[in-house]
Amino acid sequence: MVKRKAIFFDRDGVLIHAPVTSNNKPISIKKLKELKFTKNIVQICKILKQRYLLFMITNQPDFERKNNTKKNIIEINQFIKKKLYLKKIFVCYSKNDSCPNRKPNPGMILKAKKLFNISLKDSYVIGDRWRDIGAGKKAGCKTIFINRKYNEKNPYKPDFTIKSNEKILKILNEKN
Numbered sequence: 001m002v003k004r005k006a007i008f009f010d011r012d013g014v015l016i017h018a019p020v021t022s023n024n025k026p027i028s029i030k031k032l033k034e035l036k037f038t039k040n041i042v043q044i045c046k047i048l049k050q051r052y053l054l055f056m057i058t059n060q061p062d063f064e065r066k067n068n069t070k071k072n073i074i075e076i077n078q079f080i081k082k083k084l085y086l087k088k089i090f091v092c093y094s095k096n097d098s099c100p101n102r103k104p105n106p107g108m109i110l111k112a113k114k115l116f117n118i119s120l121k122d123s124y125v126i127g128d129r130w131r132d133i134g135a136g137k138k139a140g141c142k143t144i145f146i147n148r149k150y151n152e153k154n155p156y157k158p159d160f161t162i163k164s165n166e167k168i169l170k171i172l173n174e175k176n
């Protein structure tokens with residue numbers, strides 16, 4: 001059976017806008033009514049779904065930290081899944097870095113690989129934080145870092161660094 005290629009998108013700051021705190025750290029929205037897709041992402045996903053399986057992999061520790069309800073998080077995620085042609089979404093609710101699914105651990109990517117017969121070396125992880133790039137590297141995917149200039153260091157070296165998601169198609173050699 002031919003292996004399939006995938007794109008693993010992070011959620012906050014990649015598929016949807018992430019508000020930032022006063023010290024320039026991104027946070028998750030709480031409710032669906034706050035959701036705003038990032039520029040051109042609907043069109044980008046529409047093009048990419050022709051050649052790639054599209055997934056969302058997201059850490060949502062707000063649930064375990066009691067900052068948001070599972071119901072709110074699921075409502076947001078289901079809306080994104082439907083609008084952006086995603087094959088499946090993977091969510092880690094844990095706040096504990098020992099959880100194998102919590103990025104930078106690659107658990108969510110490895111689950112998708114198993115379920116959909118994916119060639120990880122031909123697949124991409126696209127994220128705006130060091131945890132996304134770490135998970136992609138550990139899984140053996142190519143990594144695209146959208147540098148939104150947050151107040152944090154990235155200990156992992158991404159394969160590509162861009163300033164906005166409009167460059168994604170160019171990296172993947174897709175015509176707009």
Ligand SMILES: [Mg+2]
Pocket residue numbers: 010011012013014018026127128129
């Ligand atoms: Mg993010």
